[in-house]
Amino acid sequence: MPQLAMEIGAAARVLKLLGDPTRLTILAILNQRECCVCELLEVFSTSQPAISQHLRKLKDAGLIQEERRGQWVYYSLRPQSEYYSLLQAVLSYVPDQDENIRKIEKANPAVRCGC
Amino acid sequence: MPQLAMEIGAAARVLKLLGDPTRLTILAILNQRECCVCELLEVFSTSQPAISQHLRKLKDAGLIQEERRGQWVYYSLRPQSEYYSLLQAVLSYVPDQDENIRKIEKANPAVRCGC
DNA sequence: TCAGTATATAATTAAATGCTTATATAAGTC
DNA sequence: GACTTATATAAGCATTTAATTATATACTGA
Numbered sequence: 001m002p003q004l005a006m007e008i009g010a011a012a013r014v015l016k017l018l019g020d021p022t023r024l025t026i027l028a029i030l031n032q033r034e035c036c037v038c039e040l041l042e043v044f045s046t047s048q049p050a051i052s053q054h055l056r057k058l059k060d061a062g063l064i065q066e067e068r069r070g071q072w073v074y075y076s077l078r079p080q081s082e083y084y085s086l087l088q089a090v091l092s093y094v095p096d097q098d099e100n101i102r103k104i105e106k107a108n109p110a111v112r113c114g115c
Numbered sequence: 116m117p118q119l120a121m122e123i124g125a126a127a128r129v130l131k132l133l134g135d136p137t138r139l140t141i142l143a144i145l146n147q148r149e150c151c152v153c154e155l156l157e158v159f160s161t162s163q164p165a166i167s168q169h170l171r172k173l174k175d176a177g178l179i180q181e182e183r184r185g186q187w188v189y190y191s192l193r194p195q196s197e198y199y200s201l202l203q204a205v206l207s208y209v210p211d212q213d214e215n216i217r218k219i220e221k222a223n224p225a226v227r228c229g230c
Numbered sequence: 231t232c233a234g235t236a237t238a239t240a241a242t243t244a245a246a247t248g249c250t251t252a253t254a255t256a257a258g259t260c
Numbered sequence: 261g262a263c264t265t266a267t268a269t270a271a272g273c274a275t276t277t278a279a280t281t282a283t284a285t286a287c288t289g290a
Contacts (some may be wrong), residue, residue: 003235009136011209020278028123032128050279052238067128071236071287089204094126110236112201135248152267154240165249167268186266225266
């Protein structure tokens with residue numbers, strides 16, 4: 001069902017953000033599970049600053065939110081976003097990220113010591 | 116309802132095409148009515164080659180199709196596209212283009228003589 | 231306070247993007 | 261065939277984008 005119509009320029013701006021494979025994958029992952037940066041790093045073969053910069057763009061657009069917990073910063077989707085349902089609609093066309101999440105959980109980078 | 120999952124890189128490529136305000140508007144217009152290039156030109160304050168170049172990208176991606184009729188080339192959405200339902204989902208969040216279509220019909224550039 | 235880990239920011243660069251102008255192609259009219 | 265209209269293509273250019281490397285900041289724990 002269509003939502004409230006948004007300005008077309010604003011929609012294009014959001015879609016442009018989604019139109020990058022790294023960002024789209026980040027969003028698809030965050031749609032299944034919040035993650036910190038070092039967890040997302042496990043998924044991509046790119047540098048940490050590159051991921052941080054993508055996250056910043058998504059945050060600036062209000063699509064995601066961050067929450068610091070100790071030394072980690074956890075990112076999650078921001079359901080209050082005006083574009084949340086557009087995002088959900090798009091993500092429903094994207095494959096689930098179980099594989100990538102398995103990769104994250106296997107590496108388990110956010111916990112260094114199991115003592 | 117989610118469709119068959121598509122490759123995430125392919126989805127990003129399509130979304131990148133949608134992430135331009137001119138192209139997104141073109142698609143929203145074509146979703147309501149087929150148009151030739153000179154009709155689309157009425158809507159945007161940009162050059163004819165710019166519009167043709169956007170149309171070519173959309174055609175290369177299989178999102179639209181062209182049909183020549185005399186000196187005019189009419190463009191329309193391509194429902195057979197693998198991405199048609201993603202496109203429809205996105206367009207449902209975009210305002211209707213009645214205003215732009217009125218502009219086209221008022222100018223009526225594809226017919227020069229009413230005799 | 232120092233060392234280590236997590237993350238962000240800044241500066242630089244290469245590549246991609248979208249526009250413009252100029253020109254080519256195609257069809258229609260006389 | 262010459263002229264006009266519609267559209268496409270090519271070349272050039274300015275801007276944007278996404279990456280990299282280097283560095284700064286924030287937190288943790290000894």
